[in-house]
Amino acid sequence: MVKNVIFDFGGVFFEIDYHAPVREFKKLGFENFEEIYSQAAQTDLFDLLETGKISNEDFYEKIESYCPPNTTRQQVIDAWNSILLFIDESKVDIAREVKKKGYPTFLLSNTNAIHVAEFERMIDEKMGLSNFKSCFDHVYYSNEIGIKKPYPETFLAVCEWNNLVPDETLFIDDSIQHVEGAKKAGLQVAHLKPGNSLRDIINQFIP
Numbered sequence: 001m002v003k004n005v006i007f008d009f010g011g012v013f014f015e016i017d018y019h020a021p022v023r024e025f026k027k028l029g030f031e032n033f034e035e036i037y038s039q040a041a042q043t044d045l046f047d048l049l050e051t052g053k054i055s056n057e058d059f060y061e062k063i064e065s066y067c068p069p070n071t072t073r074q075q076v077i078d079a080w081n082s083i084l085l086f087i088d089e090s091k092v093d094i095a096r097e098v099k100k101k102g103y104p105t106f107l108l109s110n111t112n113a114i115h116v117a118e119f120e121r122m123i124d125e126k127m128g129l130s131n132f133k134s135c136f137d138h139v140y141y142s143n144e145i146g147i148k149k150p151y152p153e154t155f156l157a158v159c160e161w162n163n164l165v166p167d168e169t170l171f172i173d174d175s176i177q178h179v180e181g182a183k184k185a186g187l188q189v190a191h192l193k194p195g196n197s198l199r200d201i202i203n204q205f206i207p
Helices: 020-027 044-050 056-066 073-081 089-100 113-126 129-133 152-161 176-184 198-205
Strands: 004-007 014-016 084-087 105-109 138-141 169-173 188-191
Touching (some): 073 113, 084 113, 089 105, 105 152, 113 129, 152 176, 169 176
Parallel strands (some): 169 188
Antiparallel strands (some): 014 084
């Protein structure tokens, strides 16, 4: 029986183009960006950024060292943020409905301070940031909590912080490696594949 729900963010509520940064950095002359970054496996640089262990400035300087000398800081910021498309309000409404039914709901996202600033601005313009966050009992960004998916310890930490029983907790994510990590931690899981309906998944677990 599901009593709690933990949602991923990007690819669930916020539409993402994982390949956009690769295209944009190539335009800037950073030809091998794809080799050091992907959705499933990242280098230490991105891991450190996503767990808040390096500053935005350190990240920018490292990325700029791979780009042509005439590359501007704003070009780097824009290329990095190109992954972010838009918030899907219809999917946010589903989370709101789950919470209204009395289920504790949580957001757990692998992200970084640069993206947080941009997507929270976009959400605020579209629907109001406080309105969005009110759909969840707590919002967890990896760069703020210092741990990230797919490690089982991350899911167990969220459960511990909120007194959740893992096998009574549903985790929904579009990345299979994160789903597998949550499953190892003992959570119930659902993989939101391309073309799948978030509402259909919720209906499978919540009456």
